[in-house]
Amino acid sequence: MRKTRLTALFAVLLLALASVAVIGCGGGSDSTTGGGGSTEAGGGGGEPITVGSDIPYPPFEQGKPGNYTGFDVELMDAIAEKMDRTPEFQDTSFETIFRDVAQGKFEAVISAATITEEREQAVDFSNPYYLSEQAVLVKEGSDVKSLEDLEGKTVAAQQGTTGLELAKEELGGSEIRPYPEGPDAVNALKAGTVEGVIIDAPVAQNAVEKSGGVEIAEKVPTEETYGIAVAQGDTELLDEINKALKEVEDDGTYKTIYEKWFNLEPPKAIFTETHEAE
Amino acid sequence: MSEFFHQYFDFTIMGDHFSEVLEGFFKNLLLFAVVVVLALIWGLILALIRQLPGKKFAPLRFLTIVYIDVLRAIPILIILLLISGGIPYLNFIPKDIRIPHWFGQPDPFWYSVLGLTMVYGAYMAEVYRAGIEAVPGGQFEAARSLGMSHGKAMRHVVVPQAVTKIPAPMLNEMISLLKDTTLASVVALGEAVLISREILAETFNSSAVILAGVMFLVITLPAARLVDVLIKRNQAKVSRGAHIEVA
Numbered sequence: 001m002r003k004t005r006l007t008a009l010f011a012v013l014l015l016a017l018a019s020v021a022v023i024g025c026g027g028g029s030d031s032t033t034g035g036g037g038s039t040e041a042g043g044g045g046g047e048p049i050t051v052g053s054d055i056p057y058p059p060f061e062q063g064k065p066g067n068y069t070g071f072d073v074e075l076m077d078a079i080a081e082k083m084d085r086t087p088e089f090q091d092t093s094f095e096t097i098f099r100d101v102a103q104g105k106f107e108a109v110i111s112a113a114t115i116t117e118e119r120e121q122a123v124d125f126s127n128p129y130y131l132s133e134q135a136v137l138v139k140e141g142s143d144v145k146s147l148e149d150l151e152g153k154t155v156a157a158q159q160g161t162t163g164l165e166l167a168k169e170e171l172g173g174s175e176i177r178p179y180p181e182g183p184d185a186v187n188a189l190k191a192g193t194v195e196g197v198i199i200d201a202p203v204a205q206n207a208v209e210k211s212g213g214v215e216i217a218e219k220v221p222t223e224e225t226y227g228i229a230v231a232q233g234d235t236e237l238l239d240e241i242n243k244a245l246k247e248v249e250d251d252g253t254y255k256t257i258y259e260k261w262f263n264l265e266p267p268k269a270i271f272t273e274t275h276e277a278e
Numbered sequence: 279m280s281e282f283f284h285q286y287f288d289f290t291i292m293g294d295h296f297s298e299v300l301e302g303f304f305k306n307l308l309l310f311a312v313v314v315v316l317a318l319i320w321g322l323i324l325a326l327i328r329q330l331p332g333k334k335f336a337p338l339r340f341l342t343i344v345y346i347d348v349l350r351a352i353p354i355l356i357i358l359l360l361i362s363g364g365i366p367y368l369n370f371i372p373k374d375i376r377i378p379h380w381f382g383q384p385d386p387f388w389y390s391v392l393g394l395t396m397v398y399g400a401y402m403a404e405v406y407r408a409g410i411e412a413v414p415g416g417q418f419e420a421a422r423s424l425g426m427s428h429g430k431a432m433r434h435v436v437v438p439q440a441v442t443k444i445p446a447p448m449l450n451e452m453i454s455l456l457k458d459t460t461l462a463s464v465v466a467l468g469e470a471v472l473i474s475r476e477i478l479a480e481t482f483n484s485s486a487v488i489l490a491g492v493m494f495l496v497i498t499l500p501a502a503r504l505v506d507v508l509i510k511r512n513q514a515k516v517s518r519g520a521h522i523e524v525a
Contacts, residue, residue, distance in 0.1 A: 095479035102482065122482045154384070156466070160479030175384060177466040178476055188466070191366035193377050193385050 046084040050106035051076055054094035057182050059206045059261045060112040065091065071261040072110045075129060076228075078253045082244035093180065095160035098122050102231050108241065109229040112200060114162045115275060116224075124232050126241045128225030128273045129254075134166050135204035136217040137197040139189060144196055146218045150174055156185035156194040162224055163198040189214060202262065227275060288485040295477050295486050302473035303493045306459040309387065309469070313394040313459070314452055320395055321402025328407060331428055342403075349400035355461055358393040362386060362465040390462035398455050405447045409440035446508045453498050453505075470494075 053072060056062040061070040068089050080087040090106055101109045102122040114132065115125045138144045144153070152173045157164035159178040167176050177194060179185040186207050188194045196217070197204070204216050228245075230237050248254050249271050258266040327335075328342045349357075362385075366377055378388040413436050421431035463472040470490040477486035 095475055099478075099482040118480070159476060177384075177386070177468075178472065179466050180464065184466075187363070191363070192373075193362075193366050 046086065048088045049080055049083070049085045049108060050090060051087045052090050052092045052097050052101055052106040052109045053111040054097060054181070055089070055091045057094075057112055057203060058210065059202060061089075061110075071130075071257060072112060074257045074260075075248070075254070076108075076110045078248045078257065079228075079241060079244040082247045083240050094158065095180075097160075098229060101229055104231060107230065107234075107237060112203070112226055113229055114224040115227040116162065119229070122232060123229040124234065124238050125227030125229055125275055126238060127245060127275050128227050128270065129245060130226040131267055131270055131273075132224050132226060133201045133222050134163050134198055134220040134224075135201040136220065137186065137189060137199060137204045137207060137214055138195065138217045139192070140213050140215050142195065142215075142217070144217050147171070147198075147220055149217070150196040153195040154193070155196045155198060156188050157198045158182045158185055161199070162222065163200060166220065166222065167198040186211065186214065225273060225275075284483070286484050286488050288483055291477070291481055291483050291485045292489045295474075296489065298473050298477065299470055299486055299489050299493065302468055302470035303490065305387075305467065305469040306456065306462075306494075307497075308383075309390055309394070309459045309462060309467075310452075310456045312391055313398060314455060316391070316395040317398035317402055317455070318448075320399030322406055324399055324403035325406035325410065328403065329410065329432070346400040346403050349397050350404070354393065354397050354458055355464065357397060358390060358461055358465055361393050362389040365389065384467070386462060386465040386467040389465055390459070390467055394455065394458065394461075398451065398458075401451050401454075402448065405444055405451060406440070408447065409444040410436060412443050413439045442512065446505050446512070449501060449505045449508065453501050456498060457494065 053061045053068075055068060055070075057070075059070055060072040061068060063069045063073075073089065076087050076089075092100060092105075094111060097109050097111060097113070098119050099122060100106065109123070112130070112132075113119070113125075115128065119125070136144070136147050136150065144150055147170055150171055154175045154177065155167050155171055156177045156179055157167045159180055161182075164176070164178055167174070177185075177188070179188065182199060182203060185194070185197045185199060189197045190211070190213055198220075199207075201216070201219050204214075207214055208216060228241055230241070255266055258264070324342055324346060327338055328346070330339060365371070366385075368376060377385045379385060380388065417435055417439065418431055421435040422428070426434065460469065460471040462469050463475070466472065470493060471487075474486040474490040478484055
């Protein structure tokens with residue numbers, strides 16, 4: 001008799017503990033595939049706007065929950081401020097990010113995301129906020145000097161990116177390894193298990209400067225542009241974002257942020273490029 | 279509700295990408311085949327070392343127990359990441375071994391073989407041990423008192439009886455192993471999960487992932503049923519009066 005009483009008591013205690021834990025932790029942020037936190041960054045007061053991003057992807061987004069920084073992060077802060085809203089960033093995995101914003105998991109996506117036709121089947125993009133291209137990243141001193149030199153070699157890229165697509169298109173004879181995160185691909189390069197990485201040029205440049213031991217063999221001008229994505233048909237939010245982006249560009253904030261993260265003046269073209277959501 | 283079906287059961291997408299996902303699944307099967315053989319052997323070695331009697335073998339037994347405990351305790355994912363993230367940097371190992379491309383399989387394949395063998399060797403050692411220890415002690419003592427050495431007693435009396443109790447739990451471990459081959463996706467091995475995630479990224483649709491799951495089901499469900507059949511058969515043997523205990 002005593003034993004069953006005791007076990008019953010233990011069971012109740014355990015159940016109580018479990019429910020406290022669930023209620024205590026479950027209330028807060030949304031859970032995301034990336035598993036990071038959701039945080040409030042700068043921006044104005046007012047209603048929060050949930051923003052998905054694949055973190056880390058330096059120099060566009062990096063840092064720990066509560067402390068995200070990067071070009072995209074600061075630009076979004078500035079844009080949100082113009083909209084009188086506060087961005088709440090959610091770390092999420094890049095390969096599902098467009099589907100997730102299309103399904104309303106968050107309201108917008110800023111994640112060094114190239115505007116492409118395929119993606120536009122699921123989301124709408126803002127006007128471009130960055131002009132980009134791909135780069136071929138190799139180990140310092142490698143004899144790979146161009147994209148073609150990687151033919152027949154092992155090449156890495158990040159899952160779901162335009163870099164991966166480029167690799168698949170141009171390097172039919174190579175073994176192409178998709179990694180879940182951009183930095184994983186760069187690590188594989190440094191470890192020597194792959195001989196080249198096809199990744200966004202600014203990210204490659206950042207790896208050269210911050211990580212060391214790697215160099216850019218060739219830049220592949222793909223004329224791709226990054227945009228902020230919202231769910232298809234969310235024209236109201238899209239218009240607000242476009243308007244705010246224009247204001248940020250006009251009042252010089254864009255230039256300041258750009259120069260901070262890239263040590264370069266922003267190209268004139270970015271201020272005039274527009275994009276019609278389809 | 280129809281959105282649910284579209285997201286997970288879009289048969290057009292499944293049809294379009296069927297051969298890609300199947301090719302990836304064959305990688306899982308290949309990885310499984312290689313690891314299962316190696317792990318069965320490695321596990322047996324571990325189990326036998328663990329059984330070595332006497333004081334002089336105590337350090338070996340201790341090391342084996344530590345190995346088995348640690349490898350069953352650390353998540354397999356962490357072990358795979360440690361292997362693929364660290365070994366390439368160990369420059370004292372020649373490049374052909376450090377970054378292996380043996381038999382046409384890339385290094386992520388071999389890192390996964392190493393990691394999975396290390397871990398499943400430990401699990402299988404425990405299955406062997408349970409089988410050996412389930413044989414009544416009297417059998418071993420009787421064999422020894424008849425003049426057999428430790429080795430002969432194990433080989434002719436204990437192990438043959440232990441062997442009947444091993445298939446069912448061993449098959450369970452092998453089913454786990456097949457499922458765990460999907461962990462190789464994080465070290466960029468082109469297996470079913472990685473391929474289906476790529477398709478997910480391209481199509482914004484999870485149907486390919488369901489397809490991969492179905493492929494595993496096709497193998498693991500019958501295998502699980504087989505385990506039940508084996509257990510039942512062993513129980514039947516016992517009730518008919520054989521001297522072998524139930525699994």
